Amino acid sequence: MCAVQEEALCGSLERRGLSDLNRIGRLRRVERGETIAWAGEESRNCANILSGLFKLSASTADGREQTVGLLYPADFVGRPYAPRTDYNVTALSEAEICVFPRPAFEETLESDSALEREFLRRTLTALDEARSRQLMLARQTAEQRIARFLLDMAKKMGGARPTPGGPRTFDLPLSRGAIADVLGLTIETVSRQMTKLKAARIIALPGGRAVTIIREAELRGLTAE
Amino acid sequence: MCAVQEEALCGSLERRGLSDLNRIGRLRRVERGETIAWAGEESRNCANILSGLFKLSASTADGREQTVGLLYPADFVGRPYAPRTDYNVTALSEAEICVFPRPAFEETLESDSALEREFLRRTLTALDEARSRQLMLARQTAEQRIARFLLDMAKKMGGARPTPGGPRTFDLPLSRGAIADVLGLTIETVSRQMTKLKAARIIALPGGRAVTIIREAELRGLTAE
DNA sequence: CGCCTTCTTGACTCCTGTCAAGTCCCGTGG
DNA sequence: CCACGGGACTTGACAGGAGTCAAGAAGGCG
Numbered sequence: 124m125c126a127v128q129e130e131a132l133c134g135s136l137e138r139r140g141l142s143d144l145n146r147i148g149r150l151r152r153v154e155r156g157e158t159i160a161w162a163g164e165e166s167r168n169c170a171n172i173l174s175g176l177f178k179l180s181a182s183t184a185d186g187r188e189q190t191v192g193l194l195y196p197a198d199f200v201g202r203p204y205a206p207r208t209d210y211n212v213t214a215l216s217e218a219e220i221c222v223f224p225r226p227a228f229e230e231t232l233e234s235d236s237a238l239e240r241e242f243l244r245r246t247l248t249a250l251d252e253a254r255s256r257q258l259m260l261a262r263q264t265a266e267q268r269i270a271r272f273l274l275d276m277a278k279k280m281g282g283a284r285p286t287p288g289g290p291r292t293f294d295l296p297l298s299r300g301a302i303a304d305v306l307g308l309t310i311e312t313v314s315r316q317m318t319k320l321k322a323a324r325i326i327a328l329p330g331g332r333a334v335t336i337i338r339e340a341e342l343r344g345l346t347a348e
Numbered sequence: 349m350c351a352v353q354e355e356a357l358c359g360s361l362e363r364r365g366l367s368d369l370n371r372i373g374r375l376r377r378v379e380r381g382e383t384i385a386w387a388g389e390e391s392r393n394c395a396n397i398l399s400g401l402f403k404l405s406a407s408t409a410d411g412r413e414q415t416v417g418l419l420y421p422a423d424f425v426g427r428p429y430a431p432r433t434d435y436n437v438t439a440l441s442e443a444e445i446c447v448f449p450r451p452a453f454e455e456t457l458e459s460d461s462a463l464e465r466e467f468l469r470r471t472l473t474a475l476d477e478a479r480s481r482q483l484m485l486a487r488q489t490a491e492q493r494i495a496r497f498l499l500d501m502a503k504k505m506g507g508a509r510p511t512p513g514g515p516r517t518f519d520l521p522l523s524r525g526a527i528a529d530v531l532g533l534t535i536e537t538v539s540r541q542m543t544k545l546k547a548a549r550i551i552a553l554p555g556g557r558a559v560t561i562i563r564e565a566e567l568r569g570l571t572a573e
Numbered sequence: 574c575g576c577c578t579t580c581t582t583g584a585c586t587c588c589t590g591t592c593a594a595g596t597c598c599c600g601t602g603g
Numbered sequence: 604c605c606a607c608g609g610g611a612c613t614t615g616a617c618a619g620g621a622g623t624c625a626a627g628a629a630g631g632c633g
Contacts, residue, residue, distance in 0.1 A: 181483045184572045189486045191479040202476075204469050209476060236461055239468065244429050246471045251427075251434055253478035254416040258406045260485040261414045261532030265589070299612060307486030309590060314613055331598080347409045490621065524580060537621055539581055556630075574633100581628070588621090596613070603606080 147231065148221040153214045160200070160212040169201030169228045175218020176296050179210045180304060190304040192253065195279065199245060203229050216296055260307045263347075268306040269316040270345035273326065277336055291339070295332040372456065373446040378439045385425070385437040394426030394453045400443020401521050404435045405529065415529040417478065420504065424470060428454050441521055485532045488572075493531040494541040495570035498551065502561055516564070520557040 153159060153175065160168075162181060177194040191210060194200060202208045203225060223231075232239045259268055282293030295302070299317075303310045320326045325342050327335040336342060378384060378400065385393075387406060402419040416435060419425060427433045428450060448456075457464045484493055507518030522530070528538045545551045550567050552560040561567060 179479070181479070183483065183487050187487050189483045191482045202472065204472060205476075210479065233461075233465065236458075236464070239461070239464060240458065243464065243468045243471065246468065246475060247427065247429060250471060250475045250478060251430075253475060253482060254404070254406070254435065257416045257478060257481055257485055257532075258408065258414045260482055262408050262412050307482075310612080311591085311614085312589060315589095318613070534622060535580080536582085536623080540621095543581070576633085577631090579628100579630075581626105583626085584624090586621105586623075588619105590620095591618080592616090594613100594615080596611100598611080599609095601607085601609105603604105 147223050147227045149223075151220050151222050153218040153220060155214055155217050158211055158213045159220070160208050160210070162209055162211050164208060166202050166205055166208040166225055168222050169199065169203060169225050170220040170222045172196050172198050172200060173219040173221055175220075176215045177218065178213050178215055178301065178304070180213065181210050188304050189307060190301070191256070192249070193305065199242070201225060201228070203232065203242075215301060265306075265308055265312050265316050266319070267346055268308065269313065269320065270342050272302065272306055273320075273334060273336065274339070274342060274346065276334075277339075290327075290335050290337045292329065292333055292335040295334055298332075372448050372452045374448075376445050376447050378443040378445060380439055380442050383436055383438040384445070385433050385435070387434055387436050389433060391427050391430055391433040391450055393447050394424065394428060394450050395445040395447045397421050397423050397425060398444040398446055400445075401440040402443065403438050403440055403526065403529070405438065406435050413529050414532060415526070416481070417474070418530065424467070426450060426453070428457065428467075440526060490531075490533055490537050490541050491544070492571055493533065494538065494545065495567050497527065497531055498545075498559060498561065499564070499567060499571065501559075502564075515552075515560050515562045517554065517558055517560040520559055523557075 148171070150173075151170075159170070159177075160166075172194055174196050177198075177200065178190045179192040179194060180188050180190045182188045193215075194212070200212055200220065232242060259271065263271070276295060277291055277293055280293040280296070282291045284291045297305070299310045299313050302308075303313045306313065317326070317328065320342070321328050323341075325336075325338045325345075327337055329335060373396070375398075376395075384395070384402075385391075397419055399421050402423075402425065403415045404417040404419060405413050405415045407413045418440075419437070425437055425445065457467060484496065488496070501520060502516055502518055505518040505521070507516045509516045520527070524535050524538050527533075528535045531538065542551070542553065545567070546553050548566075550561075550563050550570075552562055554560060
């Protein structure tokens with residue numbers, strides 16, 4: 124039943140506990156662009172992502188948006204132990220999720236210490252990531268952010284390499300606008316930086332949302348990390 | 349023994365568990381400016397803050413620094429379940445901490461589910477805060493950051509109000525440089541913004557690191573949240 | 574009182590945001 | 604098959620906020 128069982132939260136469970144969580148979970152298909160949780164709303168459900176990509180975002184009073192995290196298959200969605208959620212969760216692609224009512228999930232956490240420990244580990248990892256994104260947003264230039272983003276995406280997306288160690292091509296699962304939201308930039312700046320990298324022949328943009336990383340070492344050099 | 353017992357992590361424990369944690373903890377005094385954990389270093393210890401203020405920081409390759417979190421009394425320091433820590437932890441004032449070896453702390457977490465649950469809650473809160481700081485660093489102007497920072501600090505520091513509802517005065521526990529690191533700005537920009545707020549008679553700067561919030565409503569209006 | 578750090582202020586630069594046209598891409602429908 | 608339309612993307616011109624560099628002033632500690 125659970126397509127991402129080895130990696131997902133429920134994958135850490137032994138047979139018994141797993142069936143507990145599966146029993147309360149309900150499969151749901153989500154359309155691209157659909158928002159499954161709104162900031163300020165009561166936190167009623169939690170979920171595991173089975174497939175697809177989501178963004179976790181907040182917006183300023185004047186309407187500009189910032190993505191504070193990307194969620195991939197096997198990642199967890201929701202905020203246990205809080206009455207409300209502070210962030211929107213929106214699908215960036217078609218997706219499937221496994222939804223639990225929050226109180227039931229909390230009870231399962233409390234009765235299954237292996238699950239709870241795994242959840243704690245994941246939360247600690249998410250915290251490290253959120254802090255690393257703070258450093259990026261506060262101190263990196265647009266060029267450094269784009270370089271880091273492309274490398275991260277290449278890693279996440281896999282992508283074909285015609286020759287071993289050679290250029291790698293993959294499709295960005297995000298629009299320019301969504302990338303801008305993630306990196307704390309504007310669409311125009313993202314576009315200009317991509318054009319600049321293309322002009323420098325560090326990447327190629329074969330069309331659509333495809334990206335080819337031609338000279339990975341140079342790109343890595345631009346991240347200055 | 350535990351001066352912040354009601355609030356600190358160990359305060360959530362029942363007598364039995366508490367004594368477990370106290371048995372492995374060791375009191376330590378820390379000087380202002382002292383760094384008790386270095387990024388990239390092996391994660392050997394965890395600690396509870398008993399008194400004082402710490403910053404959690406990272407730096408870019410070119411040496412600029414960013415504070416990714418402030419740690420107050422009763423807050424937890426360290427990274428269980430990871431071999432290395434990614435951040436520096438530095439005392440911004442004289443401080444006292446209660447130190448546990450990381451493996452012993454992990455064992456205690458695993459054997460005491462109430463402690464583990466409390467630790468999970470704290471980690472979730474820290475995650476929310478880290479995400480909220482992402483929004484600030486990505487999308488707020490210098491003026492908005494300063495306004496929010498002053499209001500946050502006023503709340504944390506308490507501070508005397510000569511007349512109820514009237515102006516409130518408190519001492520900033522951070523230097524201008526430390527504030528700049530927290531807000532993702534430079535010392536000069538912090539200084540200029542403070543001067544601007546002073547000129548607008550929204551705050552006063554009586555000397556030293558003291559701040560008086562004269563018109564709190566206006567200051568709150570500037571945060572645009 | 575004097576030194577040294579911290580803070581303030583000024584002049585200038587530059588990166589990124591804003592506003593405004595285009596251009597590309599792709600699916601739809603004639 | 605190709606023209607059309609609309610969203611996504613690119614490009615240009617310009618402005619402005621924050622960074623950088625450089626003095627100076629203020630404050631604290633010996």
